[in-house]
Amino acid sequence: MIAFIIRRVGQSVAVMLAVGFIAFALFSYIGDPLASMVGQDTSAVEREQLRHQLGLDDPFVVQFGRFLGRAAQGNFGISYQYARPVQQLLAERLPATLELALVASLLALCIGMPMGVYTGLHRDTWISRIVMAVSLIGVSLPTFLTGILLIWIFAVVLGWLPSFGRGDVVHLGWWSTGLLTISGIKALILPAITLALFQMTLIMRLVRSEMLEVLRTDYIKFARARGLPNRSVNFGHALKNTLVPVITIIGLQLGQVIAFSVITETVFQWPGMGFLIVQAIGFADVPVMSCYLMLVSAFFVAINLIVDLLYYAVDPRLRLDRAAAGHGH
Amino acid sequence: MVTESERLAAALPAIARKGALRRALDSDLFYSFRRSPVTVASAVVTVVLIASALLCGWIAPHNPFDLASLNILDSQNPPAWTSGGSWDYPLGTDDQGRDVLSAVLYGMRVSIMVGFAAVLLALAAGVSLGLLAGFAGGWVDTMIMRICDVLLSFPAILIALLIDGIARSLLPHDRQDEIAFYVVVLAVTVLPAVQFARTVRGSTLVERNREYVQAARVIGVHPVAIALRHVLPNVAGPVLVIATINLAVAIINEATLSFLGVGLPLTQPSLGTLIRVGQAYLFSGEWWMILFPSLALAGLALAVNLLGDWLRDALNPKLR
Numbered sequence: 001m002i003a004f005i006i007r008r009v010g011q012s013v014a015v016m017l018a019v020g021f022i023a024f025a026l027f028s029y030i031g032d033p034l035a036s037m038v039g040q041d042t043s044a045v046e047r048e049q050l051r052h053q054l055g056l057d058d059p060f061v062v063q064f065g066r067f068l069g070r071a072a073q074g075n076f077g078i079s080y081q082y083a084r085p086v087q088q089l090l091a092e093r094l095p096a097t098l099e100l101a102l103v104a105s106l107l108a109l110c111i112g113m114p115m116g117v118y119t120g121l122h123r124d125t126w127i128s129r130i131v132m133a134v135s136l137i138g139v140s141l142p143t144f145l146t147g148i149l150l151i152w153i154f155a156v157v158l159g160w161l162p163s164f165g166r167g168d169v170v171h172l173g174w175w176s177t178g179l180l181t182i183s184g185i186k187a188l189i190l191p192a193i194t195l196a197l198f199q200m201t202l203i204m205r206l207v208r209s210e211m212l213e214v215l216r217t218d219y220i221k222f223a224r225a226r227g228l229p230n231r232s233v234n235f236g237h238a239l240k241n242t243l244v245p246v247i248t249i250i251g252l253q254l255g256q257v258i259a260f261s262v263i264t265e266t267v268f269q270w271p272g273m274g275f276l277i278v279q280a281i282g283f284a285d286v287p288v289m290s291c292y293l294m295l296v297s298a299f300f301v302a303i304n305l306i307v308d309l310l311y312y313a314v315d316p317r318l319r320l321d322r323a324a325a326g327h328g329h
Numbered sequence: 330m331v332t333e334s335e336r337l338a339a340a341l342p343a344i345a346r347k348g349a350l351r352r353a354l355d356s357d358l359f360y361s362f363r364r365s366p367v368t369v370a371s372a373v374v375t376v377v378l379i380a381s382a383l384l385c386g387w388i389a390p391h392n393p394f395d396l397a398s399l400n401i402l403d404s405q406n407p408p409a410w411t412s413g414g415s416w417d418y419p420l421g422t423d424d425q426g427r428d429v430l431s432a433v434l435y436g437m438r439v440s441i442m443v444g445f446a447a448v449l450l451a452l453a454a455g456v457s458l459g460l461l462a463g464f465a466g467g468w469v470d471t472m473i474m475r476i477c478d479v480l481l482s483f484p485a486i487l488i489a490l491l492i493d494g495i496a497r498s499l500l501p502h503d504r505q506d507e508i509a510f511y512v513v514v515l516a517v518t519v520l521p522a523v524q525f526a527r528t529v530r531g532s533t534l535v536e537r538n539r540e541y542v543q544a545a546r547v548i549g550v551h552p553v554a555i556a557l558r559h560v561l562p563n564v565a566g567p568v569l570v571i572a573t574i575n576l577a578v579a580i581i582n583e584a585t586l587s588f589l590g591v592g593l594p595l596t597q598p599s600l601g602t603l604i605r606v607g608q609a610y611l612f613s614g615e616w617w618m619i620l621f622p623s624l625a626l627a628g629l630a631l632a633v634n635l636l637g638d639w640l641r642d643a644l645n646p647k648l649r
Contacts (some may be wrong), residue, residue, distance in 0.1 A: 017478050022347045026495060116616065140631040143622050144588045148608060156612060163612075227466050259484035281494035281591045289494050304482050 001313070008308055012301045017068075019297040023290035024067045037038035041196075075303045081283045090273055096166055097265070097272035101257045105190045108199035109250065115200075118208025121234060123212065135201040143260050147194040147267035154190060162187050164269040192270040195260055199253055206249055210242035217327045251307045255300050361643045373637035378629050380424035382441050393427040393435055421617040423606065432603060433621050437629065439599040443510070444580040446574050447518045449581075454518070455525025458566065460556045462526065462528055463533025471584050477523045489516040489582050494546065506594040513592050516583045521575035528571055532564035566644045574637035577630050600626040 070076070119128040138146075152190055155163035167183035168174040178184025214220060221222040223233045262274030267276065273292065278289035362368055381388060421429050440576055462478040480488065493516040536542060537560060547554050586592030587601030595602060600622045607619030 011362075011475075018479075022495075026498065136635075137631060140634045142585055142588075142630065144604070145391060145627060148611070148619065148623065153613060167412070184573060189353060231465070244339055255482075256484050262490065263486065263585055263589065277490070277494075278589045281490060284485040284494075284498040286498050289491075289498070292490060297483075300482055 001018050004312060005309065008305060012305045015301050019294060020068050020071065021064065023071075023293050024064050025292045025300060026286055026293075035175050035227045066090050071294055072293075076294075077287040078282075079285055079288050081280065081285040081288070086287045089276060089288065090291060090295065091174065092176075092275050093271060093273045095177065096270060097258070097261055097274060098186065099177065099179065099192055099256070100195060100264070100272060101261055101268060103188060104195035104261075105199065105250070105254065105257055107192055107196040108203055111196075112200040112203030113207055113246075115233070117211060117239060119204065120208040120211025120215070123208075131204070135204060136195055138201040142300060143194065143263045146197055147190070147264060150190050150194055151248040151267070161190050163190070166271055193266065195257060195264045198260065199257060199327065202253065203246065207242060207246055210245060211238060214241050221284050248307055248311065251303060251310075258296065258299065341547050347603055358643055362639070365639060367635060368639040371639075372465045374628060374632040374635060378437065378625070379441055380634070382434055382437035382617040385431070386439050389428075389431035391428040391431045393432045398404070413506025421444075421615075422611065423618050429617055429621050432598065432624050433600070436598050436603045436622060437602045437625050438479075439510075439581060439593060439597060440626070440629070441581050443514055443517065443583045443593075443599065444576050447579040448521060448576050450514065450518045451521035451525055451570060451575065452568070452588040455522040456529050456561070458522070460533055460561065463530040464537065464552065464556055464560075470530070473526065477513045477527055480519065480523050481527075483521040485578065486582055486585055488519055489586060489592070490589075492516040492519060493586060497591070506596050510597065511594050513583055513586055516586065519578045521571070521579060524571050524575065525568060529564055532567060536560045536563050537568070570637060570641045570644060573633065573640055577633040577637060580633070581630050600629075 006203045011195070014142045026128040074087045078084065079086050079089055082089060115131060119131055122128055162183070165187055166178050167185070167187035169184055170177045170180045178188055220233060220238055221235050228237075258274075259273060261270075262278060264270065265272045265274035266278050273295075276288065279285070279293045359632055360373075386392075387590045388627060421431060458473055462473040492628055496515065497505060500512070533556075542555060542559060545559050546552075550559070583592060583599060584601030584604070586604045587599045590605060593599045593602050597608070598606070603622035604619055604626070607615075610616075610618045
């Protein structure tokens with residue numbers, strides 16, 4: 001167990017180091033950092049002096065180490081586009097992205113699970129068929145098209161909901177929330193649905209196929225033979241046993257939600273990190289890009305690590321397999 | 330005395346002469362294709378869309394890139410069947426006076442070209458890496474697969490965005506429009522390549538212990554020839570499935586990049602670029618500028634996806 005944890009954590013650290021290396025390479029080899037600081041009349045000697053002061057003539061490893069040290073303290077330099085510290089820019093936009101991702105995940109879970117259970121239990125009704133057909137279209141349709149479609153229906157034709165922005169926000173310390181005002185909640189509805197749709201279809205299809213699998217097992221037949229009511233068989237026995245893979249996938253999908261929020265935020269001009277990074281790429285704003293790269297990678301590595309460790313803790317078979325394989329060698 | 334192998338060798342051309350078409354029509358694959366109306370329909374849609382995109386130089390009513398033919402007075406015309414539209418521009422015109430139908434056809438050609446280029450590139454890179462990993466084993470295998478694992482833990486669109494961003498900041502600013510096509514292809518290639526590599530490696534590990542590989546090795550066939558001529562054809566099935574599904578994925582990812590404004594530029598618009606332009610006119614009522622590129626993209630993606638789904642089920646012996 002401990003060996004597994006150490007190996008797994010070691011892998012994560014290696015990945016983060018590699019990502020940090022890419023971010024550093026981006027940071028230091030694209031454009032000359034001196035050029036943006038000094039004027040035309042700076043002499044070569046002064047330039048050398050400044051170069052020395054900034055540590056730009058240090059060996060590569062030293063510079064890389066310094067970069068990692070500063071990154072660990074949350075210092076990523078100044079954005080070319082906004083001329084402000086990158087970590088400030090991202091911190092301002094973090095609440096918007098997290099709120100959107102959280103609401104979308106909850107939405108996907110609360111609608112996708114019941115639909116999956118329904119279509120699994122009643123697989124041949126026409127409602128199930130329609131739901132499955134629509135979900136196939138939902139999987140094929142690019143996220144930004146769903147967003148545009150929703151904007152067209154609810155903002156242009158019906159005029160019920162706003163099509164862009166975050167509405168009024170309330171500041172709680174450094175955190176800004178749109179969940180406490182009416183306009184904030186209204187502005188959240190369309191982006192959250194757009195972001196949730198893909199996850200919703202995924203969860204639905206997963207729960208459905210797991211339910212179909214479990215309903216075929218002997219212990220379900222036995223439970224029915226014992227005369228247990230349908231409700232307790234379906235939910236107490238069947239659904240409970242589908243939950244392990246479902247929870248794993250939902251955990252891993254959190255990363256997908258963050259990734260797709262880039263698209264959703266751009267469609268709805270949601271002032272989050274995704275919107276910022278798309279602008280930064282268009283502008284070749286390297287400090288913002290390398291900071292986002294580090295942040296998102298840290299997030300993904302952490303999710304994968306947690307899911308792996310949880311899996312190891314939850315599923316005893318995994319431990320047995322490894323032990324057996326270990327003896328075999 | 331004629332040996333068994335000589336008789337077989339004599340019979341081989343006859344079998345081949347029976348006609349590749351005849352054999353294809355007799356195959357299980359074609360049978361399952363014919364039996365599924367949805368698959369036939371999506372195949373027809375795919376072929377029609379791809380053919381009309383490739384032939385756009387002949388069938389498009391206008392050349393949207395011929396600036397001389399553009400007339401600003403004809404800008405923002407509605408489609409022909411609505412009031413104010415004319416049959417000169419069947420699906421209306423955009424803000425520059427370009428014919429929307431022609432722009433969609435040319436845009437679809439760009440999208441399809443990016444899709445095919447990305448899948449072919451991914452195929453070449455992924456299959457060779459997969460074969461290498463499967464045959465070499467040892468630290469080569471470990472390293473290739475570790476990198477694949479790491480890449481797979483990130484969503485495709487995020488990797489595409491980051492590669493796109495890095496390439497853009499590395500390359501000269503003033504020539505970005507010219508190289509945008511290659512940057513986008515590269516950005517959407519990485520993840521399919523990883524999937525090819527993993528699949529091919531997995532199948533190679535199974536195949537390389539089969540008797541026919543051992544036999545080839547015993548009679549002294551070069552390892553590279555074994556990999557390419559003997560093992561590769563036997564792992565082709567899953568590769569074909571991944572290629573089809575990833576064609577749809579590559580087209581969607583390219584469209585997404587272009588929609589976000591970091592993909593193909595206005596001088597070389599793909600469907601995603603057209604949708605991005607059209608979105609600005611959604612509120613002022615010029616719905617045709619966004620509707621038709623969106624329909625083309627959605628239709629293409631859905632049809633190719635359905636084909637991929639069918640192929641996966643048809644080639645999977647477990648489901649028969």
